Structure formats: structure tokens, C-alpha cells
Amino acid sequence: MGLSDLIRYGLIGAGMMGREHLRNIAMTPGSRITAIADPDARSRALAAECVPETAQLFDSADALLASNAVDALVIATPNDTHADVLARILDRGLSLPILLEKPACTSAEQLTWMSTALAGYTAPLWIGMEYRYMPPVTELVEEVRKGTVGDLRMIALREHRFPFKEKVGNWNRYAARTGGTLVEKCCHFFDLMRLIAEDEAVRVYASAGIDVNHADERREDGKRPDIIDNAFVTVDFKSGIRASLDLCMFAEGALWQEEFAATGSLGRVECFVPGHRGEEAGRHSEIEISFRQEKRQPERRIVEVDAQVLHAGAHHGATFYAHQKFRKAILGAGPVEVTLQDGLKAVAIGLAAERSAKEKRVVTIDGLTLN
Incomplete structure (x- = not known):
């Protein structure tokens, strides 16, 4: 992929933080949100309002992962579900760039599982420490x-x-x-x-x-x-x-x-x-x-x-700046920081x-x- 190439993003978890990611991706040149997954209908509807183009809406992570509609993922589901979503990605043999919201996990057992199971993950895996x-x-x-x-x-x-x-x-x-x-x-x-x-x-x-x-x-x-x-x-x-x-x-x-x-x-x-x-x-x-x-x-x-960057989220502009660097990592033009x-x-x-x-x-x- 080149620096000007379009990246299609899928969001899993369309709550408050997920929607902040959508607003900041929408401000990032060369980026488009093409798929949104969340089991809550109201969250899906609110997320769709954050997207300038029409995105496919799914009621489960599995449905989005099976869609072949994305080049990269943002995972912003509740904390205790992160490991399960990642396991579903691994089970499908997918190797998509991932921005995983913090905290990466919630228990000592999940720490061990993630460190082992994802040790060989080859695509960029970025933790959302805004x-x-x-x-x-x-x-x-x-x-x-x-x-x-x-x-x-x-x-x-x-x-x-x-x-x-x-x-x-x-x-x-x-x-x-x-x-x-x-x-x-x-x-x-x-x-x-x-x-x-x-x-x-x-x-x-x-x-x-x-x-x-x-x-x-x-x-x-x-x-x-x-x-x-x-x-x-x-x-x-x-x-x-x-x-x-x-x-x-x-x-x-x-x-x-x-x-x-x-x-x-x-x-x-x-x-x-x-x-x-x-x-x-x-x-x-x-x-x-x-x-x-x-x-x-x-x-x-x-x-x-x-001011526009400030108003796109609740982290003093940080989510926007993180997405610029995540995009570079996806394109091979920068490290996973x-x-x-x-x-x-x-x-x-x-x-x-x-x-x-x-x-x-x-x-x-x-x-x-x-x-």
C-alpha cells in the first residue's frame, strides 16, 4: 500500500469511545469507515451518524469479520471482551492491522493468554493509549x-x-x-x-x-x-x-x-x-x-x-494524532509506537x-x- 492509498476501517464496539475513533478516522485523509459492529441498535445508529459515508452495520463482531469489508480494525468493546474478540480474529486466520482500545485486558489470566497467543501476530497491533x-x-x-x-x-x-x-x-x-x-x-x-x-x-x-x-x-x-x-x-x-x-x-x-x-x-x-x-x-x-x-x-x-481536533473527542486531540501514526504503521511508513x-x-x-x-x-x- 502507498501513503495515499485508501484504508477501509471496521469498528467493533460502537459505544462512546468507539464513536470518538470514528470521528477522528473521518478526519484522517485516505481513511474510510466501511463497517460497524455492535449488539446494541442505538449504539449502531449513533455510530452511523459519525460516518460521512454509508457504512455496513452488523450486530456482531463475527458478522463484520466475515464481511471482507475492511482493511483494518478498531476494537472498542467493553474491556473484558477484548480477549474474546481477538480470539475470534485468530480463529478465522485473519491478519488485519488492529487498534485495540485500552486496557488491553482485565486479568492476569488474560495477560498470559494475550502475550502467548498474539506473539506471532504479523500485522500491526496498536494499543489505544491516547x-x-x-x-x-x-x-x-x-x-x-x-x-x-x-x-x-x-x-x-x-x-x-x-x-x-x-x-x-x-x-x-x-x-x-x-x-x-x-x-x-x-x-x-x-x-x-x-x-x-x-x-x-x-x-x-x-x-x-x-x-x-x-x-x-x-x-x-x-x-x-x-x-x-x-x-x-x-x-x-x-x-x-x-x-x-x-x-x-x-x-x-x-x-x-x-x-x-x-x-x-x-x-x-x-x-x-x-x-x-x-x-x-x-x-x-x-x-x-x-x-x-x-x-x-x-x-x-x-x-x-x-479546535476541530479538540472537538472530535474527549482526549485533548490525542485520538486524532494517534490515528495519524496508526495509519502510517498500517502502510509500513512508521513503527507501532x-x-x-x-x-x-x-x-x-x-x-x-x-x-x-x-x-x-x-x-x-x-x-x-x-x-
């Missing part, structure tokens, strides 16, 4: 790579945001289906820690609670949602770099939704991303660099993001954090193995 591609985060990583902070020693990630949104059947309210908040939501942050540190995690300690959100909700069987809504997580890396996560899921009034910092022997680089209240107040994403030298003043700059192993290792840290919070102890990590 936070890597938020422009202010990209700039923070670039500053660390340039040596701005010197010898990196500490990473601090803070997200204070709104509660989980309602989804079909509210599947995202239960840890058995999501992997737990520290997997579902926070694999993004554990991926960023690995990306910034260029290192592997060895120890995790988490303190977390279910304190505020969803208290009046019940499933049909009467079960109350069991997902964490606030946490502190500390991650130790092999090199001695330490990272922390400060998560609050009942802080939608915060002007800054994300505040990330990397600190080293020479200085500190921070990025700030506004939440809904911050955007209403006219705030833009910012980068600030501060130095240990007393006479050198901090540098602060605004990070501009194209977020590999299956990246996705699995982020899940492993999340599972370790969930276990640590539950058992109130440090959990060690060796590759994908938790102890």
Missing part, C-alpha cells in the same frame, strides 16, 4: 528526552476529574468487567510512567477507596458498583526512578484536570490540561519548566491544539495497584507476573 498523544504530554516527554530536567528521578501524575460516564448497561461500574479503576482508567498513567522513565516497574503500593460516586446505583441483582473513585499509587522502577499517581474521580470542579510533572537533577517540567471548568474559564494547556539555578526564571508557554507489550505491562501495573489497595501491601512485578 494520553501519550495529548500535545502537552508530548511536549513534556520531549523536554525530558532533551535532558532539560537532567537525571530524571521523580514522576508525579495527577488527574482530578468527573466520575465515569454512563454506558450501555453501565458495565463500567464493576471491577469484574473493567479490571477495576486502576486498570480501566489508570493504565493510561502507568503507560505514561513507563514512557517517561524508559524503564520497567518493579514495586507498586496503592491506597484507595470507594467513597463518593455511584452510591445510589444498583445493578438488576442489587449489587452496588465496586469501582475505586480515589487513590494514591506509588510505583518504583528498576533504575530507582519513583512515580506517583494522585487520582480523584469526584473533582469535576477542578480547573486543571491533569497536572503531570517530571523532576530531575537540573529542574522540573510540568504540563497542565484543563477540564471542562477550565475550558469554560478560557484556559489552554500549558507547559512550565523550572530550574534549580536561582537566577534562571521559570519558562511557561501555552500549548495550542486545533504502542505495542501489545506496552499495553500488557500497563495493565500489569494496574492489576498490581488494585491488588495492593485491596490487600494493603506492596506488590512486586516481574515482567507480567505479580507477587
Whole structure:
């Protein structure tokens, strides 16, 4: 395929995140959505509205996979179904490029299965870690790579945001289906820690609670949602770099939704991303660099993001930028930047954090193995 060739995309899972992918694919030159699969009729109809051309609609992944209507797949089904969808692709002997939404999976058993079953998958397999591609985060990583902070020693990630949104059947309210908040939501942050540190995690300690959100909700069987809504997580890396996560899921009034910092022997680089209240107040994403030298003043700059790209999704433009790179990987013009192993290792840290919070102890990590 050449750089200008048309790529036909199929979407499996047409919920909120699936539709964000559709809007961003529609903005990507040389890309067309030709097939959408979801068992929920309303989700299929809403997804069809996101597509400029007419796409075939299917009520199952199997029907889409049998259609021969696509060149590449985006999988955005509920977290606990990712492994099953991938197994169906393997069973059919297909080798299509895949963008698999995070988290890659939800359990230690699925970690092992995916790592083994997909080891020989030859087509590009990209994990949807959108936070890597938020422009202010990209700039923070670039500053660390340039040596701005010197010898990196500490990473601090803070997200204070709104509660989980309602989804079909509210599947995202239960840890058995999501992997737990520290997997579902926070694999993004554990991926960023690995990306910034260029290192592997060895120890995790988490303190977390279910304190505020969803208290009046019940499933049909009467079960109350069991997902964490606030946490502190500390991650130790092999090199001695330490990272922390400060998560609050009942802080939608915060002007800054994300505040990330990397600190080293020479200085500190921070990025700030506004939440809904911050955007209403006219705030833009910012980068600030501060130095240990007393006479050198901090540098602060605004990070501009194209308005159309911003409005196409809920990840500050990141989904659009990720799709430009995924397209290049499909065409053989660029690498798979977020590999299956990246996705699995982020899940492993999340599972370790969930276990640590539950058992109130440090959990060690060796590759994908938790102890």
C-alpha cells in the first residue's frame, strides 16, 4: 500500500469511545469507515451518524469479520471482551492491522493468554493509549528526552476529574468487567510512567477507596458498583526512578484536570490540561519548566491544539494524532509506537495497584507476573 492509498476501517464496539475513533478516522485523509459492529441498535445508529459515508452495520463482531469489508480494525468493546474478540480474529486466520482500545485486558489470566497467543501476530497491533498523544504530554516527554530536567528521578501524575460516564448497561461500574479503576482508567498513567522513565516497574503500593460516586446505583441483582473513585499509587522502577499517581474521580470542579510533572537533577517540567471548568474559564494547556539555578526564571508557554481536533473527542486531540501514526504503521511508513507489550505491562501495573489497595501491601512485578 502507498501513503495515499485508501484504508477501509471496521469498528467493533460502537459505544462512546468507539464513536470518538470514528470521528477522528473521518478526519484522517485516505481513511474510510466501511463497517460497524455492535449488539446494541442505538449504539449502531449513533455510530452511523459519525460516518460521512454509508457504512455496513452488523450486530456482531463475527458478522463484520466475515464481511471482507475492511482493511483494518478498531476494537472498542467493553474491556473484558477484548480477549474474546481477538480470539475470534485468530480463529478465522485473519491478519488485519488492529487498534485495540485500552486496557488491553482485565486479568492476569488474560495477560498470559494475550502475550502467548498474539506473539506471532504479523500485522500491526496498536494499543489505544491516547494520553501519550495529548500535545502537552508530548511536549513534556520531549523536554525530558532533551535532558532539560537532567537525571530524571521523580514522576508525579495527577488527574482530578468527573466520575465515569454512563454506558450501555453501565458495565463500567464493576471491577469484574473493567479490571477495576486502576486498570480501566489508570493504565493510561502507568503507560505514561513507563514512557517517561524508559524503564520497567518493579514495586507498586496503592491506597484507595470507594467513597463518593455511584452510591445510589444498583445493578438488576442489587449489587452496588465496586469501582475505586480515589487513590494514591506509588510505583518504583528498576533504575530507582519513583512515580506517583494522585487520582480523584469526584473533582469535576477542578480547573486543571491533569497536572503531570517530571523532576530531575537540573529542574522540573510540568504540563497542565484543563477540564471542562477550565475550558469554560478560557484556559489552554500549558507547559512550565523550572530550574534549580536561582537566577534562571521559570519558562511557561501555552500549548495550542486545533479546535476541530479538540472537538472530535474527549482526549485533548490525542485520538486524532494517534490515528495519524496508526495509519502510517498500517502502510509500513512508521513503527507501532504502542505495542501489545506496552499495553500488557500497563495493565500489569494496574492489576498490581488494585491488588495492593485491596490487600494493603506492596506488590512486586516481574515482567507480567505479580507477587
